[in-house]
Amino acid sequence: MNKKFLFSMVLAPVAAMAFQVGAWVGGPGQYPQPTQQNVQAFQDLQGTHLDLISYFALFDINDWNATAQYANVAKNNGSTLVVTWMANGYNAQELVNGKADNYIREYAKGVKGFGDEIWLRPLHEANGDWYDWGVGKSGAGNTDANVAEAFRHIVKIFKEEGVTNVKWVWTTNASNQGSGTTLTGNYPGDEYVDYISIDGYNWGTCQSWSSWQTFSQVFKKAYNALANINKPLFIAEISSSERGGNKAEWITDMFEHFATDFSRVFAVMWFSQSKEANEGDWALNTSQAAVDAWKAGIAKMKAMAPESSSSEAVIESSSSVNSSSSTTAIRTGGITDKFSFRQQGGKLLLQVDRAMTASVVQFDYQGRILWQSAMQKFTPGKHTLDVPEAGTRSIYRLNVQR
Structure with missing residues (x-):
């Protein structure tokens, strides 16, 4: 026939998107921030420039003035600040109903005044049960529908304020956790999103409930689920434990996937901070082999289309x-x-x-x-x-x- x-x-x-490298750079102390010193230390560690710098801002606690110092660090470094904007203390319906509007609007004014491009990813990992806006959080009253509407509500406030220097990032966790959660159900719509991203970690055997997973085992299901969303895709948070396997080989394998069956990924952002109480040995420099694998992977991706x-x-x-x-x-x-x-x-x-x-x-x-x-x-x-x-x-x- x-x-x-x-x-x-x-x-x-996706105009002119060479592969980009970013990180939550970590640093000394329990609550490190992306200061110029910490950013430079990470760049020295990986031997190359950071395109994207991660920062976590909490609603009502971190206003734009708190964020601005790190936005300027990124600007002066020739990088872009990627703000994980965490609505702690609010469920999705409260955001829809305007409970945080004053804070959001003032933040929007600050971003507008900054002028340079900044990436905002509010309500990330909503397909989990650990955040106040999470669909899986028991008793919070969150659904895919009202989480998506809360995201749209935030973007609309920025539009009302005439903010044009934001790239909006929607993030799914690599796996669902909690009743009613889906990988893409809370997506707010193409009109409200510039980039899509995935967060995922190989916990290895650092927890009683965890086991070693390959990069593909962590990310493939979410990557496939996002196939029908026509937006540039990157990995906004990623790391691997040393426990239960070979972290350096895991990193090498990750870059192999970026060059082959994960070729939509235009950027990767390593979460480089090990947590207390054995939550996870996430820092990049838990071994020299891991650092070397990261450096080799970056060099490979840059060399593919230099x-x-x-x-x-x-x-x-x-x-x-x-x-x-x-x-x-x-x-x-x-x-x-x-x-x-x-x-x-x-x-x-x-x-x-x-x-x-x-x-x-x-x-x-x-x-x-x-x-x-x-x-x-x-x-x-x-x-x-x-x-x-x-x-x-x-x-x-x-x-x-x-």
Whole structure:
């Protein structure tokens, strides 16, 4: 039977995303913060610059003035601050009803005044039972629906204040915990989210209830569940214990997955602080072997596309006939490149606005590379590429050589 397909193209907002490295940098003491000294110490440890710096802010306790000092540390370091914004003391319905509005609005004004880009991830890990907004928290009255509405409520306040320098991050925990929890049920909708992320840890045997898990065992289920959400994806919290296995090998394996079946991941943020009472030996430098594996993994990811920038387009197929196109832009070396894709009759039509050297990569939503063109020179104008028919939603990535 002659099958015909309708290809509808929606651009994923992933312009020029080289692989990024971040961390909760830890430091001395029970409650370390991302001070300039602690950030530099972590950078010295890993031997390279931090793109993303993690900070945890608690509702009503950490106002924007408390956050600003670390936002400025990140800014002065040439990094972006990623704020895990924790609504401690509030369940989801209380947030929807406006109980924290004054605090949220004042924080929004502070972010606006800061001016530089900042990432906010409120209500993270809502598919667990350990936070006041968690769907799994017994007696809290939280549901997927009101958690999603609480997220939207927070974003709406920022929009009302005219804040334009925030990237909104929605985070699921790598596994569900508690009654009624789902991996994606509390997702607030594409209009309210810029990036999606996963938090996950290999606890090893450091707890009576835990056992050693590979990177894939920790993250694969959540990664697959997020396949239908068309947003850039990163790992916002990750670490591994030394207990019960080999932490260095675990880290090496993690980077192998980023290069293969987890290729949607554009950034990873290590949680580098070991906790008391044997909660977890999460710090990166629990062994020199672990540090070396981390450094080697970063070098590998940077080397995979050292001279390129990229943008992505999502193509969806069905059993009807039609075609559509879309246009996007990426910045490479200070130049904005505009290009458009059109899928038609088994061909990928690419139009570029200037001469460039680039390759096209097609992969599915599980991160599996389906096809990749050779790096080739494109002149300004239209070009036709023969691509395999995926029969499923695919991502086409244009890698442009600087």
